[in-house]
Amino acid sequence: MTAETGAPVIVVLGSINMDLVTTTARRPVPGETVVGMEFVMVPGGKGANQAIAAQRAGAAVRFLGAVGDDVCATELRRALTDSAVAVDRLRTVTGPSGVATIIVDRAGENSIIVVGGANARMTELDGDDLAAIAAADILLCQLELPIDTVTAAAGHARANRTTVVLNPSPARRLPADLSANVDVAVLNSGEYDQLRPDLTLVPHVVVTRGAAGATYRGPDGTLRSQPSPEVTVRDTTGAGDAFTGALAATWHRGPEWALRWACAAGALATTKLGASTAIPTAAEIAAAVAAE
Numbered sequence: 001m002t003a004e005t006g007a008p009v010i011v012v013l014g015s016i017n018m019d020l021v022t023t024t025a026r027r028p029v030p031g032e033t034v035v036g037m038e039f040v041m042v043p044g045g046k047g048a049n050q051a052i053a054a055q056r057a058g059a060a061v062r063f064l065g066a067v068g069d070d071v072c073a074t075e076l077r078r079a080l081t082d083s084a085v086a087v088d089r090l091r092t093v094t095g096p097s098g099v100a101t102i103i104v105d106r107a108g109e110n111s112i113i114v115v116g117g118a119n120a121r122m123t124e125l126d127g128d129d130l131a132a133i134a135a136a137d138i139l140l141c142q143l144e145l146p147i148d149t150v151t152a153a154a155g156h157a158r159a160n161r162t163t164v165v166l167n168p169s170p171a172r173r174l175p176a177d178l179s180a181n182v183d184v185a186v187l188n189s190g191e192y193d194q195l196r197p198d199l200t201l202v203p204h205v206v207v208t209r210g211a212a213g214a215t216y217r218g219p220d221g222t223l224r225s226q227p228s229p230e231v232t233v234r235d236t237t238g239a240g241d242a243f244t245g246a247l248a249a250t251w252h253r254g255p256e257w258a259l260r261w262a263c264a265a266g267a268l269a270t271t272k273l274g275a276s277t278a279i280p281t282a283a284e285i286a287a288a289v290a291a292e
């Protein structure tokens, strides 16, 4: 916790992408061209979205990641600093930044293709990165960086009693030396179906279920369901990131509180177009929770 504000200190080790978002009434089938409705370029990436979400939900966040030396880099960096996320451990590497091509349909459902770019170059953690992880309350990771880097960070966090929150997305089987060091896993129901065997030893598992809210399984087998506030959905992109960032920021208050805040944050994030641009503030989340 920071001495000044008492906010939890969260290190996010993750991706940062430029999202190229196109809205369309209907997705094209292979070989077909359809006319879209809107196009926007907005900063995204699961790591950056979750960092911004955790900071807006009340945590003090430091971002470990990489941008390229291309035209996207300045705007990506600014997206973090505009939300007061600390970027002293954000590297600039030669080559392109991460890019995500996103199609959003009439129902607000998305399809995403991610090209890692600079994110794939995050293969080493230096002494300053490791010191930041050791000093944090929470290490928050996803799987858009090389998995060996995530595994090394989680091991270092566990050795230093930093709580490890993992959003294993995009889903892939987890090496045993990663899952053994995860305290809290946060994933959607499709990812859970794929990764269930790797999560048996993870003490806290949170599964997001879209408009139906989320479920929680605790270390003693406790089960809990949290419904989501009803909202009008515009774009579901980044809703899971808003959920995960808010959950990490409020985890110190206990799973019940954190789940309520996370469900409200995730629901609010679906009401606007884009990922990082749709993430709610603590005041907006608090108002939604109070209105339940």
Ligand code: RIB
Residues within 6 Å of the ligand: 015, 017, 018, 019, 043, 044, 045, 046, 049, 099, 100, 112, 114, 144, 237, 238, 239, 240, 241, 275, 276
């Ligand atoms: O979770 C949404 C994010 O996934 C997008 O911002 C995109 O960049 C991809 O990483």
